[in-house]
Amino acid sequence: MDSNTTIKSEIFNLLRDYPLSISFIKNLSEIGELLFFGGSIRDYYLYNEYRNMPRDFDIAVKLNQNNESLFESIIENQLYSKNRFGGYKVKIENIEFDIWKLENTWAFKEKKLIAGERNLAKSVFLSVDGIVYNFNHDTLYADELRWSMENKLINIVLKDNPQKELNLLRALLFKKKYNYEFSSDLKEEYKKSISLYKNFHEKLHKLQISHYKNEYLTRKDVREELESIYS
Incomplete structure (x- = not known):
């Protein structure tokens, strides 16, 4: 990755023709830390570029204190539905965002792991999903995915999975x-x-x-x- 390039800037570049989606991400990032995880970050990490628009963007939000109501209002201003695991599927300009409060992601809610951004990468079933990017601080956690890349293997990270x-x-x-x-x-x-x-x-x-x-x-x-x- 170019030293002057961040994944954040690449996400914004990818969404340059989708101003409402960019605004949505910016608004969320002002009330908490956005942890992008899964495929939307994995494919960029693997290829060092976005070759296609991701199928969706998975984002866990580490809310700042007392911002619960602001989070709800940002979500409710969009076309959204709530899934059976407590996350929100938001659709903006035909782009899908799967949004979670960090502590409500399944492994943390079920006390399989202690809630935290490092552990989010360890809460997945498959090692190829083991990547998390902190959008606010430009911090990347990718040990599980890196293991898969180095060994050309898909492994299990956390066996418990719904x-x-x-x-x-x-x-x-x-x-x-x-x-x-x-x-x-x-x-x-x-x-x-x-x-x-x-x-x-x-x-x-x-x-x-x-x-x-x-x-x-x-x-x-x-x-x-x-x-x-x-x-």
Whole structure:
């Protein structure tokens, strides 16, 4: 990364034609620290550029004291919905933002880890998701993702997860996208699920269609990937 470039400036450059989205981010950053995590930061880190607009932006907000009502008003001024885990899906100019109060992200709310920006990168199921960027302070935490890059492996970070099947599907997609292999721990998770479901490949394929509204892997692709885990 160029010494004069920050991820913040790259995000603003990416959104230069979306002034309402930029305003939304700026407004949030004035009432708390914005922790970008997941794919919107991962792909920039991997390629040192934004090749495409991210599917969405995942942001955990570490609110400044007494700014709860301001946070709610900023969200409520947008087109939004609340998900079953307590986060907000906000849509602005056809760009989606998944917004969480830091302490309400699943692993922290369930006391799996102590709430904190460093631990946010350790609260993910897959190591390729283990990256967090503090927008306010231009600080990056990427140990888990860096491990995957160096070893060309996808590993498990935190086994407890409310969306394990979705993450097992996502791991198949990441394997194809980045040409990484699965760690032994991740293979064991697949084996457990395969033993529980007679046609687990069919279950993952259907989940892919319902979640992404697209078919990146055919039924045959999914079945062959699962079969290869035993080879």
